[in-house]
Amino acid sequence: MHEYETVIGLEVHVELLTDTKLFCGCSTAFGAEPNTQVCPICLGLPGGTLPLLNKKAAEFTIKAALALNCEIAPKIAFDRKNYFYADLPKGFQISQYFYPMGRNGYIEFLVNGKTKRVGIHQLHLEEDTGKLSHIGDDIISSPSSRVDFNRAGVPLMEIVSEPDIRSAEEARLFLQKLRSIIRYLDISDCKMEEGSMRCDANISIRPVGSTEFGKKTELKNMNSFRSVYRGIEYEAERQRSVVLSGESVIPETRHWDEAKGVTRAMRSKLVSADYRCFPDPNIPPYPVTEEWIQEIKKTIPELPDERYKRLTEEHDLPSSTAEVLTSSKELADFYDAVLSVHNEPKTVSNWIVSEYLGLLNAAGMDITESKITPAGLGKLLQSIAKGEISGKIGKTVFEEMFNTGEDPALIIEKKGLKQISDTDTLSRIISAVLAANPQSIEDYRKGKKRAMGFLVGQIMKETKGQANPQLVNKLLMEELNK
Amino acid sequence: MEISREEFMQASWDARLELMPEELEGLEKQTKNIFEQATFLQSSALDDVEATYFPLAQKNTVREDLAAPSLPLETALSNAPGAESPYIQVPKIVE
Amino acid sequence: MDFYKHIVQKLAGEVNAKEVSPQQIGEDVARRCAAVHEKCNAFIKFDPELIEKGIKDISQKIAQNKKLPLAGVSFGLSDAICVGGTTTTCASRMLESYRPPFEASVVLKLKEWGAFPAGKTNMDEFNLGATGKNSFFGEIKNPWDTEYTAGSGAAAAVSSRAVNFALAPDGCGELRYSASYCGIPALKPTYGRVSRKGLVDVAPSLDQIGIMAPSVLDLAAILEAISGYDPEDPTSFAHEVPSYTLLLQEKENIGPFKVAVPENWAEAPYLEEGIKKAFLETLEYLKKENFQVQMVSLPNFSHSLVTAAIIRAVEAFSSLGNYDGVRFGLRVEGSHLQEMYRKSRTEGFGSNLKQFLTFGALISAGNYYGMVFQKAQKMRTLIIKELESCLQSFDLLFIPAVPFQAPLLSSNDKACLLPDPAGYYTAAANLAGLPAITIPVPAESVSGSAGVQFIGKAFDEAKLLQAGLLLEKENPPRFPNV
Numbered sequence A: 001m002h003e004y005e006t007v008i009g010l011e012v013h014v015e016l017l018t019d020t021k022l023f024c025g026c027s028t029a030f031g032a033e034p035n036t037q038v039c040p041i042c043l044g045l046p047g048g049t050l051p052l053l054n055k056k057a058a059e060f061t062i063k064a065a066l067a068l069n070c071e072i073a074p075k076i077a078f079d080r081k082n083y084f085y086a087d088l089p090k091g092f093q094i095s096q097y098f099y100p101m102g103r104n105g106y107i108e109f110l111v112n113g114k115t116k117r118v119g120i121h122q123l124h125l126e127e128d129t130g131k132l133s134h135i136g137d138d139i140i141s142s143p144s145s146r147v148d149f150n151r152a153g154v155p156l157m158e159i160v161s162e163p164d165i166r167s168a169e170e171a172r173l174f175l176q177k178l179r180s181i182i183r184y185l186d187i188s189d190c191k192m193e194e195g196s197m198r199c200d201a202n203i204s205i206r207p208v209g210s211t212e213f214g215k216k217t218e219l220k221n222m223n224s225f226r227s228v229y230r231g232i233e234y235e236a237e238r239q240r241s242v243v244l245s246g247e248s249v250i251p252e253t254r255h256w257d258e259a260k261g262v263t264r265a266m267r268s269k270l271v272s273a274d275y276r277c278f279p280d281p282n283i284p285p286y287p288v289t290e291e292w293i294q295e296i297k298k299t300i301p302e303l304p305d306e307r308y309k310r311l312t313e314e315h316d317l318p319s320s321t322a323e324v325l326t327s328s329k330e331l332a333d334f335y336d337a338v339l340s341v342h343n344e345p346k347t348v349s350n351w352i353v354s355e356y357l358g359l360l361n362a363a364g365m366d367i368t369e370s371k372i373t374p375a376g377l378g379k380l381l382q383s384i385a386k387g388e389i390s391g392k393i394g395k396t397v398f399e400e401m402f403n404t405g406e407d408p409a410l411i412i413e414k415k416g417l418k419q420i421s422d423t424d425t426l427s428r429i430i431s432a433v434l435a436a437n438p439q440s441i442e443d444y445r446k447g448k449k450r451a452m453g454f455l456v457g458q459i460m461k462e463t464k465g466q467a468n469p470q471l472v473n474k475l476l477m478e479e480l481n482k
Numbered sequence B: 001m002e003i004s005r006e007e008f009m010q011a012s013w014d015a016r017l018e019l020m021p022e023e024l025e026g027l028e029k030q031t032k033n034i035f036e037q038a039t040f041l042q043s044s045a046l047d048d049v050e051a052t053y054f055p056l057a058q059k060n061t062v063r064e065d066l067a068a069p070s071l072p073l074e075t076a077l078s079n080a081p082g083a084e085s086p087y088i089q090v091p092k093i094v095e
Numbered sequence C: 001m002d003f004y005k006h007i008v009q010k011l012a013g014e015v016n017a018k019e020v021s022p023q024q025i026g027e028d029v030a031r032r033c034a035a036v037h038e039k040c041n042a043f044i045k046f047d048p049e050l051i052e053k054g055i056k057d058i059s060q061k062i063a064q065n066k067k068l069p070l071a072g073v074s075f076g077l078s079d080a081i082c083v084g085g086t087t088t089t090c091a092s093r094m095l096e097s098y099r100p101p102f103e104a105s106v107v108l109k110l111k112e113w114g115a116f117p118a119g120k121t122n123m124d125e126f127n128l129g130a131t132g133k134n135s136f137f138g139e140i141k142n143p144w145d146t147e148y149t150a151g152s153g154a155a156a157a158v159s160s161r162a163v164n165f166a167l168a169p170d171g172c173g174e175l176r177y178s179a180s181y182c183g184i185p186a187l188k189p190t191y192g193r194v195s196r197k198g199l200v201d202v203a204p205s206l207d208q209i210g211i212m213a214p215s216v217l218d219l220a221a222i223l224e225a226i227s228g229y230d231p232e233d234p235t236s237f238a239h240e241v242p243s244y245t246l247l248l249q250e251k252e253n254i255g256p257f258k259v260a261v262p263e264n265w266a267e268a269p270y271l272e273e274g275i276k277k278a279f280l281e282t283l284e285y286l287k288k289e290n291f292q293v294q295m296v297s298l299p300n301f302s303h304s305l306v307t308a309a310i311i312r313a314v315e316a317f318s319s320l321g322n323y324d325g326v327r328f329g330l331r332v333e334g335s336h337l338q339e340m341y342r343k344s345r346t347e348g349f350g351s352n353l354k355q356f357l358t359f360g361a362l363i364s365a366g367n368y369y370g371m372v373f374q375k376a377q378k379m380r381t382l383i384i385k386e387l388e389s390c391l392q393s394f395d396l397l398f399i400p401a402v403p404f405q406a407p408l409l410s411s412n413d414k415a416c417l418l419p420d421p422a423g424y425y426t427a428a429a430n431l432a433g434l435p436a437i438t439i440p441v442p443a444e445s446v447s448g449s450a451g452v453q454f455i456g457k458a459f460d461e462a463k464l465l466q467a468g469l470l471l472e473k474e475n476p477p478r479f480p481n482v
C-alpha cells in the first residue's frame, strides 16, 4: 500500500487598510449602518460607474509584493471577471487577471527547526464584494437574503501560493507568517474572525514520491486559523479514505462546517465556469516606474526575518524567544521600545514572554488593547535592577500596572512596596524573629540548614516581602554565626 | 465557424437571458451573417499582432485616499426594487 | 434667420442683454418640443417641468446680472445621459423608472454656462443602432417624412429646431448617421476629449458623447463648452481645449487641406446611388476649393464595421451585467436569485438587445475568446495603425457618413445589429478613437441631403470644423417644418 502525502495551495484574501474604497471615495470603516457607505460607483448605478483608482491601495499592494519577494508588474492594469451574484453590484468584479501586481515570490518559515520555503504564485489587487445575510439558519435553507453593499469595492489583496504546502500544520505556519509580514507592513489588520483575512485551500493527495498532482478540491468557509488547520486535516483524511476505498476524488468546491467538523460539497451551479476575463475598458493602465518602486521600498520596515536575525545574533536571544517576539510587529516593537529604557535584552525578553504574554493570554487581550507602556515596563525593570524592589514584588507591581495602567513608581510609593535595605531596621526585625524562634537557631547550629530558610521566611513575612533578600541573608548569617 | 444550439443556449444562460425560439433563430442567422463577413477571423496574419483594448494611448490617473461623501441611505435605496431599509432583499440564493 | 451664423452665441447675447426673457424662451421651446414630440416621438416622454426648472435656474442667474456664454440655449439630451430631476431610461423598459442621483459632467458644464435641457430624447434601446424601431417608448419618425426613421430623437429634435442642439452617444456612428438621416451636421469628438461621466456604459472603449446642431459654428461653440479633462472620467484627456469658435473665424486658417479617400469607398453594402452621387459631387467641390484629394489604399477599413460589432457585443455583455433587478431597474420575481436575474433581464430588455448580449456572451466564452473577441481586438490594432499612418500624410480622411438615406420604418432590410450596415463608414473612428464630423450635402433623399464625413487626427477637431464649415457655406442647411 502507498503512503500518501497532502498537497496544499492556499488562496488568501486580505482587506487593505485604506480609508476609502478601491475605485471610489466611500469609507471603508467597519461596522457602519448597512448601505450607508455606498455611491453610484460602488453600487454600479447606470451612468455613474467610472472607476477612480485609489493610489494608496496600489502602493500597499506593491509593498506587499516586494515584501513577499515578487517580481513587480510594469503597469497597474485591471480586468473584469464577469459573473452574476447577489453580493456583486456590477455583474463583474474588477480584478487583475492578466497583470497581477506581483509574481513568483516566496515566504520562508520554520517547520520543526528547518526552514521551509513556499512559493507565491501571484499577488493581485481586486474589489471586495458586498455582504449577504441570510434569513434563517444558513444560505441553503434561507427563503431570502439581504445585501449590504458597504463592503463592495473595498480593496482586497489576493495572495495565491504555489502548491508547496504539505500539511495542515504547514498551512497554519504559512498563514501565520504571511499575516505577520502583512501586519509588519501595516497594510491590513488580518483579522480572520472579522473577515479582513480569508483563506481558501486547494487540497489534493498523491502517493509519496509521485510528482503528478491528484484531483483537488477547493475548501472554503474557514474563518479562523484553527478552522484552517482542522478543515485541511479533515479534508486530507477524507480524500485518503476515498482513495483507499478504491474511488477517486471528485474535483469540487467544499464548505468547511465548523460546528460539525466536516467538509461538505457545495452545489456546483453556484460557481460559474467561465469568467470571460478581459481588460476593463474604463481603466487604462497606469505605469509602475522604477522610481516609484524605490520610493515604496523605502517605506518597508524591518520585516520579521531580519528582526529575528537581529534578536538571535545581536541580542543573543534563544531562537524560541526571538520567534515569539517577532511573530507580531507590535510585540517586537514593544520589546525594542523597552530596550531603549532598560538595555538588558535577556531580562526584557523574559519579562515580555513569560509575564506580559501570560497576563495578556489570561485576560484574552491583544497587546494593542493593553495599558502597559514600554516606558512603564522599562522603569519597573530599572527599579528591580537598582534593588529598590525585589523581582517578586516587581511581578505584583506589574500586575497592578496591567490592571490600572499606573506608573510603577506611583504604585510602589502608594502601596509602600519599596524594598527595606536599611541595616538598622532589618537588624531589629531579625533580632525579634530570632528571639521568637530559639528552636530554629538550635536546629541551624546542629547543622539543619533548612532552618535558615524558615527564618528568612519569617523575616519576609514580618516585612510583607519588602525586605531586601540579599541583605537579609547576609545579616542573618552574621547573627547566626556569632 | 459552426456554433451549436447548445452553445447559444449556454451563452444566453450566461447572460441570464431567455430567448424565444424565433429570437434564437434570428441570432443564429445574424451570427452566421457576421462570421461570413468577418473574413479576418480565419487569417493567420493577425497571430503576431498585439490586441488593442484602448483606442488611444490612454494612461490612467490615480486618486488620493481621501474620503468623499457617500449617498444618504434613502437615496442609495431609492432605485432598488427590493429595498428593505437598510438592506436590499434578494430571493433565496440556492435553487 | 441666417443659420450658418452663430445661433447659440447670438441667442445667449440677447438673453444676457435681457432683450429676450428666459420665460419667453421656455414657452417657445416647450411649444416646439411638444410639436416635434407629437409628430416624431422625439422624446422618451415630453416633460415641460424639466424646461420650467431649467428656465427658473437661468432666470435667477440673469436677474443677478451674470453673463453666461450659453444663456437660454436649449438642448436635447439623449436618454443615455444622466440628468437630475427625471428618469434616464436608455429607451429600455429595464430603466423605465430609474432616476440617477447624479448628473453627467457635460450637463453640469452646460448648465453652468447657462444652457438648459429641454428633454430626454428617444433612441434605439441602449443606443445599439439607430433604426428608430428599437425603443421601448415607440418608433422615432423623421420630421421630413414620418414614414421614415429619424434614427434618433436627438436628430429629429435638432433638425426640427425644437432645441438649439443635442448631445447623444456615438458607439459605432449612431450620432453621425442619424444626424445624416435628418440632414444636420454632427460631431463625434476624439475619445477622451469629452467626459463620459454620466453616460450610461454600453461599450466603454467605443462610446463617446457627441453633438448635433443646426450648424457647424454651433457644433464648435458646444464642443468648446463640454471639452476637457474630467477627474471623474479616467479615460478623459488633459489636452488643452482651444477656442474652436475663434479658430473658425480666422479665415486664413481654413484649408486647403490634404484629403485622403479610401479607394474602395464605394464597396459598402446597400450603398445608394443618391449617396454616391452626392459624395462624388462634394469631392469635386473640394478639388475646386484647392483641396488636394487623393485615393488611398486602406485594406482593413472595410473590416471596421464587423470588428466594432464584435468588440461592442462583448463590452456590452459585461457592461450591462449590472442590470439584475437588485439595486435599480426592473425586477421580475423568481423562485431563486438566478431565476430572478433571468426573468428581470428577459422582460426588461428588448429582443434585439437580448440577441446582441447573447452574442457577446458567446464570443467571449472558452475558445471563442481567442478565436473571435481577441482576434477582433487585433484587427482593431491594424485598423488604428492604418488610419494613423494615413493621417500622417493627410489632414483628413473623407468618406460618406452612411451608405443610405433614412430607411422606411416599415422595412426591416437594414435593421440588423450583427453587423449594423449603417455603421459601415462610421465605426472606424470609434475603433481608433478619432474625431469625425458629418455634414449634410444636397442629395436626392427624404431629407434632401446626404451626409458626408471627415475623420481627423486625434484632438484635431478644429480642422474637422473648418472643413465642415467650408462645405456648409456652399450648402446652407435646410430644416423641415414642424
Ligand SMILES: [Zn+2]
Binding pocket: A021, A024, A025, A026, A037, A038, A039, A040, A041, A042, A043, A153
Ligand atoms: Zn462608493
